[in-house]
Amino acid sequence: MGSEPRFSLEAHTADVAVAATAPDLGPLFAAVADGLTAAMCDDVPRRGERFAVTARAESREALLFEYLDELIYERDVRGVLPAAHRATVDETDAAWTVEATARGVPLDAVDAREVKAVTYSEMSVTETEDGWRAYVVFDV
Numbered sequence: 675m676g677s678e679p680r681f682s683l684e685a686h687t688a689d690v691a692v693a694a695t696a697p698d699l700g701p702l703f704a705a706v707a708d709g710l711t712a713a714m715c716d717d718v719p720r721r722g723e724r725f726a727v728t729a730r731a732e733s734r735e736a737l738l739f740e741y742l743d744e745l746i747y748e749r750d751v752r753g754v755l756p757a758a759h760r761a762t763v764d765e766t767d768a769a770w771t772v773e774a775t776a777r778g779v780p781l782d783a784v785d786a787r788e789v790k791a792v793t794y795s796e797m798s799v800t801e802t803e804d805g806w807r808a809y810v811v812f813d814v
Contacts, residue, residue: 681709689811690789691796697805699734699763703741703772706808707759710742713812714749715786718757722779725752730771734799737763737770738808742792745776754778755786789814 679696692709696702711718727748729740745756761774790813798809 679705681705691811694808700761702806703761704759711757715784722777724775724777727774741772753781
């Protein structure tokens with residue numbers, strides 16, 4: 675797998691799926707978010723202000739769902755394409771938290787495709803011998 679977080683877009687019926695790997699959960703979440711960005715836009719300009727995103731949930735999968743859902747919400751509310759993701763994930767007292775940032779590229783600066791929503795369909799976050807793997811399907 676290597677030490678760098680990675681993602682790939684995968685064909686999935688009428689939707690789009692992202693498979694990602696990383697050595698730790700924070701980089702894994704950021705890699706899936708980078709996959710979300712790639713699903714929305716082929717060429718992302720290097721501009722835009724960074725903004726913070728926080729999500730909490732009862733499980734790793736629920737946390738990934740909430741985090742990605744929040745990014746889609748921020749896209750809609752701020753009118754930006756979230757890009758260049760950074761994230762840290764922590765578990766405390768049976769709750770999971772992600773603290774993240776993204777660069778908000780103005781939507782009028784990109785030719786973006788719409789991703790309607792993140793789904794629980796086939797979602798997985800699993801620990802492997804080499805780190806972590808995630809699989810997420812987005813409704814397009």
